[in-house]
Amino acid sequence: MLYLSIKALHVFAVVALIGGMLAMALVLRVAATTGSAKDLERFGEAFLRWDGFVTTPALATVWMAGLAMAFGAGWESSIWLSLKIVPVLFLSALHSLEGVALKRLLRERRPVHRYFSLAPAAILIAFAAIVWLAVTKPF
Template identity: 60%
Template sequence: MYLYVKAVHVFAVVLLISGMLAMAFALRILAIMPGDMAARRLGEYLLRWDGLVTTPALAVVWMAGLTMAFGAGWTSSSWLLLKLVPAAFLTGMHLFQGSALKRFLQSRRSIALYRRAPIAILLAFAAVDWLAIAKPF
């Protein structure tokens, strides 16, 4: 059963990270070209994608991850507790990205805060990935 949950978890992580990176790049594009209608349509499309795919993938990531942690008895492992920090950061980043895109589509306010979002997402994901695979402590 563990391998099936792990497969679902990995698939959901791929969907989540790809959706978050797409949102991050869309926010950068919209900051550069706030009046462009094609960029605006991209933002609207990504907002729908986020609601249909990325947000449910986030829920599945957490549910499958917690299922694996409790099932394998890792709840007191130091590496798992440390892994929760970048995982929580990614969850928060997802929430902030969605709200920033909604705000932009409604008011066209600048979103320069998200210029570094793609690298932050990749670094957090790399930390989660390393801790999950290496289990260093």
């Protein structure tokens, strides 16, 4: 029963995390091309508060619940889990980079790098790989 509760928490946190990351990617994409500075500043600051209140805690919960499940189920030496860590680390790093990019845009008026326009696709591809590895456990 504890495993299923942790798994439910993990899945909920993953949904919140991916939703927040996709929203951040959209904000960065829109911010780089449109909107008045005043509107962008209000919207961006509101989104950073959301990120701090929802998305970042979801990331921490994903890590804690995921590690608890992995070690609780004895999967720590599984190949599929080792492979799954790669896109998980990528998403964790991308979340940090998105936050830094938005803060620099709002506070220093630094333009968003064009590579951030690829973030939505990269998030979805990484998430698809994670889901496939977690559900099928092919190795």
